[in-house]
Amino acid sequence: MDNTTGEKYYGKLIVQTTSARNAVPVSDATVVVRKLNEDGTSQLLTVMNTDADGLTEPYEIETPSPEQSLSPGGAMPYTDITIEISADGYYGIVNTHVPIYPGITSLQPAWLIPV
Numbered sequence: 001m002d003n004t005t006g007e008k009y010y011g012k013l014i015v016q017t018t019s020a021r022n023a024v025p026v027s028d029a030t031v032v033v034r035k036l037n038e039d040g041t042s043q044l045l046t047v048m049n050t051d052a053d054g055l056t057e058p059y060e061i062e063t064p065s066p067e068q069s070l071s072p073g074g075a076m077p078y079t080d081i082t083i084e085i086s087a088d089g090y091y092g093i094v095n096t097h098v099p100i101y102p103g104i105t106s107l108q109p110a111w112l113i114p115v
Contacts, residue, residue: 009065011018011078012058017050017085017110024110025054029087033059034095036080045081063102077101085110 013033017026029050034042048056063079078099086092090112100106 009063010060011063011100012060012104012105013100013108014058014105015041015056015083015108015110017054017112019112019114022079026087027052027054029085030055032084034082042082052077058105063100065106066102089113090107090114
């Protein structure tokens, strides 16, 4: 189905960085979010840092219309993103193919391992 009204849809992403089996928040971690395009390329959406609680601010990401999930064989009903996380003293993490759905706030945990 086409979105003929021109209305845009958004989902939100929050990244939470912790260490020590989720016991210690990792502050000032760098989070890079990229959108994966259908042709295999990626587009930089944002670069943000975690706060003292290891959380990023909620970031809005444009998504397809929810109606796209109502018929089989159509386009993906979500936006496919990659999240790259790095922090001083920890190994980096790359999470690929993270779905962001319209109207949903997604919390992406990242358990960082000290170097």
